[in-house]
Amino acid sequence: MTQADTGSGSSFKSELLGAIPSLRAFAMSLAQNADKADDLVQETLVKAWDKQASFQPGTNLKAWVFTILRNEFYSQMRKRGREVQDSEGIMTERLAVHPSQHGSMDLDDFRTALETLPEDQREAIILIGASGFSYEEAALICGVAVGTIKSRVSRARSRLQEILGVSGEADYGPDSISAQVMGSSAA
Amino acid sequence: MKSNTMAAAGGRKQPTNQADPLGPNSEIGRKLKQYYDDLVSEEVPDRFADLLRQLDERTQPQPARDGE
Numbered sequence: 001m002t003q004a005d006t007g008s009g010s011s012f013k014s015e016l017l018g019a020i021p022s023l024r025a026f027a028m029s030l031a032q033n034a035d036k037a038d039d040l041v042q043e044t045l046v047k048a049w050d051k052q053a054s055f056q057p058g059t060n061l062k063a064w065v066f067t068i069l070r071n072e073f074y075s076q077m078r079k080r081g082r083e084v085q086d087s088e089g090i091m092t093e094r095l096a097v098h099p100s101q102h103g104s105m106d107l108d109d110f111r112t113a114l115e116t117l118p119e120d121q122r123e124a125i126i127l128i129g130a131s132g133f134s135y136e137e138a139a140l141i142c143g144v145a146v147g148t149i150k151s152r153v154s155r156a157r158s159r160l161q162e163i164l165g166v167s168g169e170a171d172y173g174p175d176s177i178s179a180q181v182m183g184s185s186a187a
Numbered sequence: 188m189k190s191n192t193m194a195a196a197g198g199r200k201q202p203t204n205q206a207d208p209l210g211p212n213s214e215i216g217r218k219l220k221q222y223y224d225d226l227v228s229e230e231v232p233d234r235f236a237d238l239l240r241q242l243d244e245r246t247q248p249q250p251a252r253d254g255e
Contacts, residue, residue: 013243020235025226042238049242107225110218129209129216130223157208157215166214 012052015061016045022131026066029126030073032115040076044069063133067141070123113163117156124152125160 023044027037047068048055055064114122120142127138128149139146209216 013239017236017239020231021227024229024231025223028226038232041235045235045238107218107221110222114222125219126223129219160215
């Protein structure tokens with residue numbers, strides 16, 4: 001019995017499948033725990049499937065599922081009775097990472113620094129700086145104004161620079177590797 | 188006077204001398220992408236594909252049972 005002629009659901013399914021790696025990365029960035037992250041992804045896939053009819057084909061499926069995952073994450077946090085962090089309060093007490101030498105940081109240092117950011121700033125800088133969303137898309141995903149995303153990204157960035165002891169080096173050309181090479185040959 | 192006018196003009200239009208603060212010339216930007224790309228390139232457990240297959244099967248029209 002081959003009635004495997006998959007209906008209209010199949011392209012939606014393959015699009016969802018294709019979004020899983022980024023969904024997991026976003027979930028990990030939010031939950032910072034692999035098991036929780038995968039549970040989030042699973043929940044998200046089920047919800048996305050059930051809401052399939054509300055997805056408009058041709059629009060950004062990745063942004064759509066990111067929105068679902070993000071909502072799921074915050075609703076789970078609220079259920080667990082954990083206050084959603086607001087940006088201001090916890091800043092000072094979280095500044096526990098020691099800056100690395102020489103401004104060339106290890107990925108582990110970076111990960112640790114990222115974890116110290118409040119969720120709203122962390123998700124903003126991830127969406128903009130890593131997931132490849134525009135400010136407008138990130139604003140829709142997070143349900144806030146574009147300006148809010150911009151200010152969160154900028155605060156997240158300065159905080160990371162501060163913790164990691166790097167300066168805003170966007171102004172000059174060479175990347176850190178060639179800077180190191182140039183430095184050592186000059187020494 | 189002159190600087191006043193310039194300041195006023197500058198207040199309106201944001202100075203954007205850094206093209207992309209999280210771009211490839213920013214160490215934070217590069218680490219961020221490295222961090223994220225590592226996560227994206229992790230192997231996806233089979234459970235997700237299995238889940239989607241189950242969801243898909245559930246939604247498929249049932250095969251005709253009343254044997255035509």
